Amino acid sequence: MMILWQLFWEFCKVGVFCVGGGYASMPLIQDSVVDTFHWLSMSEFIDVFTISQMTPGPIGINAATFVGTKVAGLAGAICATAGFVTPSFILGIILAKLFFKYGDIGPVRGILNGLRPAVVALICVASFSFIWLSVWNIETMPRTWAELSNISWGGLIILVGAVAASRMNVGVIKVLIGSGVGGLIFGYLGILY
């Protein structure tokens, strides 16, 4: 019982202090789970990271669930995840309330008008890093000819997916399932990487 409460509380703290998305939570989780409580060894923790990146779903949630399962089974997974999202839940409701109430007064409108272009820019940045990763299997822009020519058939999946979603009104889930099937076929033919 004690350990469940500890899991909840530790991940609650991670949830409060992880500013800037899922990757930012990894050092915090490492600090508490590996260094302080010794629930996992470092190599197990690296496994957590690998799996979290490979599986669908937000990385932070994946990590919380995996650590919870390793430490205390299903109940541990539920407690760690619940702890992790509790701060988001409380803070999110407060901020959404404030947004309704004050969203249309001058200063707040100004801030939001500044934040919207920022989100657009960040989505563009994310788009490019996704393109490098899916088409060239590298994390930064291809710079040499050798890197550039190592192009993967994943690009075709992207093209078809983009056309289907924007021109043919295919739903987002269907696009993702379809591209999963595409990956399976290209992988079977050995031309995905």
Next chain:
Amino acid sequence: MSSQESKISKEEQEERRKELEAEMERQLKAQSAKRDWLFYWTLFKSTFLISAFTVGGGFVIIPLLKGKFVDEYHWLTEKDTINLVAIAQSMPGVVAVNSAVILGYRMAGILGTLVALVATVLPPLIIITIVAYCYEFFVRSEVVKTILKGMQCGATALIVNVGIDLVLKQAKKKLILPILIIIATFIANAVWDFNIMALVLIDGFIGLFLLRDKKYS
């Protein structure tokens, strides 16, 4: 000079008014959706599926949420969604969870928040619990790897779509400052690796002082 200026501004005003009317209409449509058990079931189902099929973290979930709730169901307007995602982005925690909480609240209050939150958390909880028990198989399996790689390409297509769409919409408005912010933020983050949180804060401040005018919203 002044007569020319007033003529232009009149045309602009007319355009602006039309835009506002269209926005109001969408707003009304978004609010009038029925909040019955079918609504909550659809909300749960869509959020659950989105979370289950999102490979690759934070920003991927934005085009998915937009595709479902703005384009398909019209429960939210696009502007509201981007505003709320901006808030979700600048608070602590995971972007996907924050977005689900805030958008859920926007659509249906506390109950909507709870439904969206549980639906977001449940798929990773189920998948990871299973994976944790058969880890060896999972990391070695080529089949799993290729499917996930394919889905990553699909996610790329969706996020690129939304990126292009948003940039074009902003460019059409022909307002200099927001476009400058987009370009500067993009370069600062993509080229110089500037911290995202810091950028969001700076842009918020720029907005606070320079973008209060109604024409920017």
